Amino acid sequence: MTGSSSRMRLTRRGLLGAGIAAFAAPALAACSSPAVAGLTGAQLDPKTLVYWNLFGGGDGSRMQTMEAHYQQTHGGPSSLQSTVFAWGNPYYSKLTLATVGNKPPDIAISHLTRAKNLAQAGIIEPITDAELGLVGLSAADFNPKAWAAQRLGGHNIAIPLDTHPLVMFYNVDVCSKAGLIGSDGKLKPIHGMSEFESALKAISKVTGGIAASLANVAETATPWRFFTTLYHQHANASPVLSDDGAKFTIDDGIAVEVMSRVASWVKQGWMNDALNYADAETDLFTGKAGFYFEGEWEITTAQGIKGLKFGMVPVPTLYDQPASQADSHTFVLPKKDRTPAQRQQVMGFVKSMLDQSMTWAKGGHIPAYLPVRNSDAYGKLEPQADYASAANDAVYDDPAWYSGSGSTFENIIGAQLALAQQRAVSPKAALAATRSQLQVYLRTPSPL
Structure with missing residues (x-):
């Protein structure tokens, strides 16, 4: 009707x-x-x-x-x-x-x-x-x-x-010096965790600092997008939310692995511990980083930087299967x-x-x-x-009355993922805090 x-x-x-x-x-x-x-x-x-x-x-x-x-x-x-x-x-x-x-x-x-x-x-x-x-x-x-x-x-x-996924931007000049650019002028394919971490190490030698930037200060959506991308690259990853948001069914083992891996990159000096949205992309634009993870919509910003040579590729498959968080x-x-x-x-x-x-x-x-x-x-x-x-x-984010782009769910879990990347809390503590803060939403029946 x-x-x-x-x-x-x-x-x-x-x-x-x-x-x-x-x-x-x-x-x-x-x-x-x-x-x-x-x-x-x-x-x-x-x-x-x-x-x-x-x-x-x-x-x-x-x-x-x-x-x-x-x-x-x-x-x-x-x-x-x-x-x-x-x-x-x-x-x-x-x-x-x-x-x-x-x-x-x-x-x-x-x-x-x-x-x-x-x-x-x-x-x-x-x-x-x-x-x-x-x-x-x-x-x-x-x-x-x-x-x-x-x-x-x-x-x-x-x-x-459209589809607007999380992607990986790369600075051509930085990656070229790191030996990562092919004869076609584009980033050489990266397969698996070992090749990716080798790339981070090589870029870090070029920049003298971080290799990859990811916004995590006053920003909750990007940490969530990056995490769920890597989480769903695991072939046996369970839904994060189930029953239309009534259950938090994340696989604790996989979640801790992903957060621990990101924290290890920070500890190695390969990824930033704390950068806001603007500074994270500026690091790529100015050659302070070789990789930058964000939605493809930042292409317009990158194209507006005079003299910047950059490229964009899907987030490399670091685990079992390709996956990219998107809306x-x-x-x-x-x-x-x-x-x-x-x-x-x-x-x-x-x-x-x-x-x-x-x-x-x-x-x-x-x-x-x-x-x-x-x-x-x-x-x-x-x-x-x-x-x-x-x-x-x-x-796509699992359906729930409190999930989706710009949602309460993204704010809650994204804040904890940001803290884990900053190494301010352990991955297990971040997961426990997320589970605790979601309880009121999990217990509230769908108002539909």
Whole structure:
């Protein structure tokens, strides 16, 4: 059902169901457009498609380029109203409030790891195969990992735009001096722990300090992304969360091994003990480190550094199998009554965005739309094509009402992983603290 009778009432449980554990009035601050449908109740031309997203910086400018193309081909500026909100809970708060208030946008962006919470809370509605077919789309057009991850209860709840995994950046000049660059000018393949640690040792001799940088001060997401990447490279790793977040089922042995290994790199002087986000990437840019682990979106920052020669590859497989922590930006349909013409309009917008995935890919994100991902043009896009395989080995956060990108779960476990990297606490102590702090969330029944 899509009528107002089926909409969730505005309750604390409903907000939690959308993954919003810390809603506050400041989250309703004015957004980038003065005529915003939804919270402000502004009147729009009924033919105007209302689109909400959370893209700033380089992503924001590329999305604006894609939006402009849509407007040029669909009737001009009045055909689309796009509004940008602050990343994270403020965005999801607004989307939830607008939907339960019966004034949602026509189409919105959601992280895939947050979309399931929105679907279970009744904020977004399924996307049928028939609706995909309106613009010639089908499941076969999308990266299988991303497509499978968005499925819920046998339904499609989101249309993936991309996959954005953790990757390894490398400084070409530093790695060349360390003997790690091949005749093609790219990083030689690194297979297994022994080769990786040998590379760290060689780079450290060049820099006279650390070999690899990883943000861990005032930063919880990156330590979690790096840890879960290595954790899931173990073939027998259990889910970290199970039963929709009711159980913390991490394999203690594997978790301690990964944390201990990272701490050993710090002890050897091969990895930083404490760096914030900006300083961690600056160390790569200035040649103080040869490797840097972060999301591929930092490609834009790296490209803006004059004279910097860098490359990007998937995180090397150090254990049993390739794995890369990732999320995806997806298009979702907020629950509302729609005419057939409006459904056609929404799907036409999605198709236009997917067709422009090469523009989006220039910002680092790996296209989920296979006609672009498998094209010759994308194959020639460097360094993007060099790490594109990471999308096939994507590991999404386990579902829970308190998990996903920018979530309470990431903040809790990421903080402890950061302390373990800093060698401020032992791996076992970090694991025990995480388990203790998660208890209130594990014991709280899902509010869905």
